[in-house]
Amino acid sequence: xxxxxxxxxxxxxxxxxxxxxxxxxxxxxxxxxxxxxxxxxxxxxxxxxxxxxxxxxxxxxxxxxxxxxxxxxxxxxxxxxxxxxxxxxxxxxxxxxxxxxxxxxxxxxxxxxxxxxxxxxxxxxxxxxxxxxxxxxxxxxxxxxxxxxxxxxxxxxxxxxxxxxxxxxxxxxxxxxxxxxxxxxxxxxxxxxxxxxxxxxxxxxxxxxxxxxxxxxxxxxxxxx
Amino acid sequence: xxxxxxxxxxxxxxxxxxxxxxxxxxxxxxxxxxxxxxxxxxxxxxxxxxxxxxxxxxxxxxxxxxxxxxxxxxxxxxxxxxxxxxxxxxxxxxxxxxxxxxxxxxxxxxxxxxxxxxxxxxxxxxxxxxxxxxxxxxxxxxxxxxxxxxxxxxxxxxxxxxxxxxxxxxxxxxxxxxxxxxxxxxxxxxxxxxxxxxxxxxxxxxxxxxxxxxxxxxxxxxxxx
Amino acid sequence: xxxxxxxxxxxxxxxxxxxxxxxxxxxxxxxxxxxxxxxxxxxxxxxxxxxxxxxxxxxxxxxxxxxxxxxxxxxxxxxxxxxxxxxxxxxxxxxxxxxxxxxxxxxxxxxxxxxxxxxxxxxxxxxxxxxxxxxxxxxxxxxxxxxxxxxxxxxxxxxxxxxxxxxxxxxxxxxxxxxxxxxxxxxxxxxxxxxxxxxxxxxxxxxxxxxxxxxxxxxxxxxxx
Amino acid sequence: xxxxxxxxxxxxxxxxxxxxxxxxxxxxxxxxxxxxxxxxxxxxxxxxxxxxxxxxxxxxxxxxxxxxxxxxxxxxxxxxxxxxxxxxxxxxxxxxxxxxxxxxxxxxxxxxxxxxxxxxxxxxxxxxxxxxxxxxxxxxxxxxxxxxxxxxxxxxxxxxxxxxxxxxxxxxxxxxxxxxxxxxxxxxxxxxxxxxxxxxxxxxxxxxxxxxxxxxxxxxxxxxx
Numbered sequence: 001x002x003x004x005x006x007x008x009x010x011x012x013x014x015x016x017x018x019x020x021x022x023x024x025x026x027x028x029x030x031x032x033x034x035x036x037x038x039x040x041x042x043x044x045x046x047x048x049x050x051x052x053x054x055x056x057x058x059x060x061x062x063x064x065x066x067x068x069x070x071x072x073x074x075x076x077x078x079x080x081x082x083x084x085x086x087x088x089x090x091x092x093x094x095x096x097x098x099x100x101x102x103x104x105x106x107x108x109x110x111x112x113x114x115x116x117x118x119x120x121x122x123x124x125x126x127x128x129x130x131x132x133x134x135x136x137x138x139x140x141x142x143x144x145x146x147x148x149x150x151x152x153x154x155x156x157x158x159x160x161x162x163x164x165x166x167x168x169x170x171x172x173x174x175x176x177x178x179x180x181x182x183x184x185x186x187x188x189x190x191x192x193x194x195x196x197x198x199x200x201x202x203x204x205x206x207x208x209x210x211x212x213x214x215x216x217x218x219x220x221x222x223x224x225x
Numbered sequence: 226x227x228x229x230x231x232x233x234x235x236x237x238x239x240x241x242x243x244x245x246x247x248x249x250x251x252x253x254x255x256x257x258x259x260x261x262x263x264x265x266x267x268x269x270x271x272x273x274x275x276x277x278x279x280x281x282x283x284x285x286x287x288x289x290x291x292x293x294x295x296x297x298x299x300x301x302x303x304x305x306x307x308x309x310x311x312x313x314x315x316x317x318x319x320x321x322x323x324x325x326x327x328x329x330x331x332x333x334x335x336x337x338x339x340x341x342x343x344x345x346x347x348x349x350x351x352x353x354x355x356x357x358x359x360x361x362x363x364x365x366x367x368x369x370x371x372x373x374x375x376x377x378x379x380x381x382x383x384x385x386x387x388x389x390x391x392x393x394x395x396x397x398x399x400x401x402x403x404x405x406x407x408x409x410x411x412x413x414x415x416x417x418x419x420x421x422x423x424x425x426x427x428x429x430x431x432x433x434x435x436x437x438x439x440x441x442x443x444x445x446x447x448x449x450x
Numbered sequence: 451x452x453x454x455x456x457x458x459x460x461x462x463x464x465x466x467x468x469x470x471x472x473x474x475x476x477x478x479x480x481x482x483x484x485x486x487x488x489x490x491x492x493x494x495x496x497x498x499x500x501x502x503x504x505x506x507x508x509x510x511x512x513x514x515x516x517x518x519x520x521x522x523x524x525x526x527x528x529x530x531x532x533x534x535x536x537x538x539x540x541x542x543x544x545x546x547x548x549x550x551x552x553x554x555x556x557x558x559x560x561x562x563x564x565x566x567x568x569x570x571x572x573x574x575x576x577x578x579x580x581x582x583x584x585x586x587x588x589x590x591x592x593x594x595x596x597x598x599x600x601x602x603x604x605x606x607x608x609x610x611x612x613x614x615x616x617x618x619x620x621x622x623x624x625x626x627x628x629x630x631x632x633x634x635x636x637x638x639x640x641x642x643x644x645x646x647x648x649x650x651x652x653x654x655x656x657x658x659x660x661x662x663x664x665x666x667x668x669x670x671x672x673x674x675x
Numbered sequence: 676x677x678x679x680x681x682x683x684x685x686x687x688x689x690x691x692x693x694x695x696x697x698x699x700x701x702x703x704x705x706x707x708x709x710x711x712x713x714x715x716x717x718x719x720x721x722x723x724x725x726x727x728x729x730x731x732x733x734x735x736x737x738x739x740x741x742x743x744x745x746x747x748x749x750x751x752x753x754x755x756x757x758x759x760x761x762x763x764x765x766x767x768x769x770x771x772x773x774x775x776x777x778x779x780x781x782x783x784x785x786x787x788x789x790x791x792x793x794x795x796x797x798x799x800x801x802x803x804x805x806x807x808x809x810x811x812x813x814x815x816x817x818x819x820x821x822x823x824x825x826x827x828x829x830x831x832x833x834x835x836x837x838x839x840x841x842x843x844x845x846x847x848x849x850x851x852x853x854x855x856x857x858x859x860x861x862x863x864x865x866x867x868x869x870x871x872x873x874x875x876x877x878x879x880x881x882x883x884x885x886x887x888x889x890x891x892x893x894x895x896x897x898x899x900x
Contacts, residue, residue, distance in 0.1 A: 011300060013297070013298050013299060013300050014294065014296050014297060014298075014299040014300070014302055014303070014304045014307060015296060015297060015298075016296040016297075016306065019296070019306060019307045019310040020276070020307070020309075020310025020311060020312075021310070023310075046303075046307045046311075047272055047273060047301060047302070047303050047307075048272060048273070048275035048276050048288065048303055048307050048308060048311045048313075049275075049276045049307070049311060050273035050274075051245070051273050051274045051276070051277035051278075052276035052277040052280065052311075053276075055277065063273065063301070064300045064301035065300060065301025065302075069239065071239050071240060071241040071244070072238070072239060072240060072241075073238050073239075073240075073322055073429070073430070074238060074239040074322055075236060075238050075239070075289045075290060075317065075320040075321075075322040075323050075429075076272060076288070076289035076290025076317065076320060076322070076323040077239055077272070077290075077322070077323065078239070078271075078272050078273055079239045081241065081244060082239060082244045082245070082271045082272075082273050082274070083273060084245075085244040085245025085246070085248075086245060086271075086273045086274060086277075087245075088273075092300065092301065094551075094552065094553075095300040095301060096300075096553075097298055097299055097300040097301070097302070098300050098301040098302065099551040099552070099553055099554075100551060100552070101544075101549040101550060101551055101552070102544065102549070102550070102551070102552040102555055102573075102578055102581065102582070103544075103546075103549055103573075103574050103578055104549075105552055106574075106575070106577055106578050106581070110577075123552075123553075124553050124556075125556070127556055127560075127584060127585055128552055128553055128556050130584045131552065131556070131581035131582065131584040131585060132552070132581065134577060134580045134581040134584065134622075135577055135581060148298070172584075204298070204300075205298070319776075319777065319778075321778075324776040324777070324778055324779075325776060325777070326769075326774040326775060326776055326777070327769065327774070327775070327776070327777040327780055327798075327803055327806065327807070328771075328774055328798075328799050328803055329774075330777055331800070331802055331803050331806070335802075348777075348778075349778050350781070352781055352785075352809060352810055353777055353778055353781050355809045356777065356781070356806040356807065356809040356810060357777070357806065359802060359805045359806040359809065359847075360802055360806060397809075461750060463747070463748050463749060463750050464744065464746050464747060464748075464749035464750070464752055464753070464754045464757060465746060465747060465748075466746040466747075466756065469746070469756060469757045469760040470726070470757070470759075470760025470761060470762075471760070473760075496753075496757045496761075497722055497723060497751060497752075497753050497757075498722060498723070498725035498726050498738065498753055498757050498758060498761045498763075499725075499726045499757070499761060500723035500724075501695070501723050501724045501726070501727035501728075502726035502727040502730065502761075503726075505727065513723065513751070514750045514751035515750060515751025515752075519689065521689050521690060521691040521694070522688070522689060522690060522691075523688050523689075523690075523772055523823070523879070523880070524688060524689040524772055525686060525688050525689070525739045525740060525767065525770040525771075525772040525773050525879075526722060526738070526739035526740025526767065526770060526772070526773040527689055527722075527740075527772070527773065528689070528721075528722050528723055529689045531691065531694060532689060532694045532695070532721045532722075532723050532724070533723060534695075535694040535695025535696070535698075536695065536721075536723045536724060536727075537695075538723075542750065542751065545750040545751060546750075547748055547749055547750040547751070547752070548750050548751040548752065598748070654748070654750075655748070
């Protein structure tokens with residue numbers, strides 16, 4: 001499944017500030033900003049909130065993670081089929097806080113194609129982005145681990161990793177969208193990422209931890225318009 | 226947190242038959258049977274459906290699993306605080322399909338006490354049940370791995386493991402409720418378990434895979450009345 | 451580090467038949483066959499036997515697995531630096547019985563280059579072989595999981611997966627040697643693999659479980675001469 | 676299998692300072708100190724050095740870790756049978772850097788009894804020590820995670836955790852020896868631990884990182900004499 005770009009993907013992780021009702025409220029803020037500005041925003045709620053949020057809001061929701069199992073006796077694991085029936089349009093894959101085995105990344109991406117779901121695969125460097133591109137995911141999000149949650153935007157701290165990844169991924173598979181993660185918190189960061197060739201951003205704490213989440217979302221949206 | 230006993234705990238795993246709307250429908254069937262018969266029934270939906278189901282139905286819901294992390298940068302992991310805010314009353318712990326490290330089992334149980342949540346810890350033999358009892362969980366569910374999903378009730382196939390576990394757990398901590406899992410599918414199985422000293426059952430395929438789920442639930446309920 | 455090809459790589463896994471003195475004896479048999487026939491044979495002993503065997507025999511030894519940690523407080527884990535100091539020339543990576551995260555596979559391969567060690571990365575299909583080739587390992591061993599230990603040679607059961615992998619890997623990186631695993635047990639299997647473009651084989655039970663291990667080794671060696 | 680007490684158990688982890696020949700040299704230093712002073716010293720070499728070291732030195736060697744598998748197709752994993760054939764007398768279990776599932780801890784301990792091997796199970800608090808005592812290991816080593824590698828001895832920083840663990844473990848199973856880990860580096864620390872009821876110590880960096888390893892070993896030995 002393709003995603004509309006340029007896009008802002010918000011991953012709310014397991015933060016205290018984005019649990020329960022606060023998860024739903026933040027999702028609704030995203031939907032409002034998307035509606036008011038026309039920006040593409042996708043939302044990744046806490047895993048246990050996925051069906052509740054995805055069934056309620058208008059913008060696309062993705063799971064934060066999906067396990068590489070088929071439906072069956074898999075207590076407490078999340079299978080892609082359940083993600084789809086929950087109303088989500090896809091899943092993050094291989095987030096730096098939830099790394100996956102290479103065969104499982106391949107398996108999830110191929111199954112997502114069959115189920116018409118989107119896969120956004122997180123990678124830690126250009127080499128891994130290139131390798132993942134061989135599997136043909138919907139998108140690849142480059143996030144140097146040392147910048148995650150740092151407040152220092154990858155597009156400023158390490159612009160080459162973004163432009164190199166864009167070039168390397170394009171070289172393998174032109175259909176794979178490259179996103180840019182780690183340290184993004186302003187519309188300016190988003191704009192810088194897009195100028196380096198990225199088609200959007202993946203971020204978390206910059207919004208979730210903000211005092212005025214909606215103001216930050218509006219600012220970010222200005223970067224993709 | 227205490228649970229009302231005798232109790233039937235239904236774990237719907239990641240079965241195809243209990244995804245999305247079918248998960249909600251099955252939960253509602255459980256609530257109806259509980260209401261009609263007066264039996265205590267608790268429901269463990271698919272992880273991604275937890276908030277959606279728990280906020281809708283009247284009977285207690287539990288997570289199928291919970292990761293031993295504090296809230297924070299833990300993409301795709303389920304923390305106990307999110308389980309609580311999802312509307313659940315507790316969580317299964319250490320299911321045979323999702324085994325946990327001993328320090329994490331201890332950590333989850335202690336945190337659950339602080340959050341006033343219930344913990345039902347699955348164990349594979351009497352020794353592990355006894356060890357877990359030292360942590361003071363709400364309940365311990367003994368499930369010999371070879372009987373899970375077998376259709377052969379542990380209360381028939383291995384009655385001694387049930388009565389021995391009841392005695393051994395009681396010896397360590399009288400407040401820990403012993404449940405009986407693996408192969409339960411009829412009211413007769415439930416009755417047998419209770420006669421062996423268990424305070425209820427934990428089951429999955431016997432209901433989820435049944436052609437007439439509600440009929441099976443009614444039959445099971447007859448075993449605790 | 452390059453490996454001499456065509457090569458037979460023997461992985462003795464954690465088999466009862468290849469523990470302790472039997473591990474050393476089998477290694478010596480391999481060294482003898484290599485010496486007598488001129489065939490290139492490499493040996494992967496049980497992890498706890500690595501230094502003992504590698505320091506004793508003349509043919510190259512590899513670790514069966516290596517963890518993606520740097521030296522330090524990592525009780526019970528095997529780091530690449532310790533593999534090198536044990537006298538091994540490299541390590542298997544991502545065996546189907548010991549799958550690794552993609553970032554760790556990349557990390558091990560890059561560190562092995564710095565330490566001048568060989569990496570033989572196991573893969574389950576052509577797509578994963580291609581992705582791994584982007585990291586530039588010494589070799590890639592294609593092993594369809596369903597054929598491992600089956601006694602049915604991949605070179606017979608699924609010749610296309612071998613020739614496709616050879617072509618796809620070559621397309622990404624001509625320096626990566628492609629080996630062929632799963633179900634190999636005779637010199638004929640080896641010859642078939644090499645005719646399909648592989649530069650050698652990775653095998654285990656075919657030798658370890660054989661009544662006359664040396665006879666099987668001699669037969670295998672005939673396939674690479 | 677019983678171990679002689681009071682005992683000093685040295686775990687060399689995956690430190691740079693204890694690899695290859697330096698691993699063997701340190702083991703020999705331990706053997707010399709044991710022989711010269713009469714102190715009981717056991718040595719846990721790097722996993723890949725286990726057979727090499729255990730077959731060479733006179734004092735007991737233990738594996739740093741063992742996986743809960745039976746011998747077979749388990750590439751890169753360490754099974755207890757291979758530990759025994761390597762010449763070791765047992766294994767550390769559930770080290771804080773290598774935590775294990777509760778069912779696996781139980782499984783390893785029971786199998787070790789059959790194979791007449793010793794198990795030293797690491798625990799992070801009194802509750803976990805008590806739970807583990809139910810399985811009847813040879814020894815339990817209490818190591819508060821925050822003190823590991825700190826240079827601050829648990830016997831000084833948190834004497835109650837030692838004496839409480841000794842009492843609690845004794846209450847469950849008098850045959851389980853309690854060791855004391857984390858932050859031990861002098862004979863005085865050892866003596867303090869023994870005065871609190873421990874039967875020995877488990878340590879690592881205090882010796883491995885020392886400029887004069889033998890001098891530290893002699894000092895430690897003075898604490899058990």
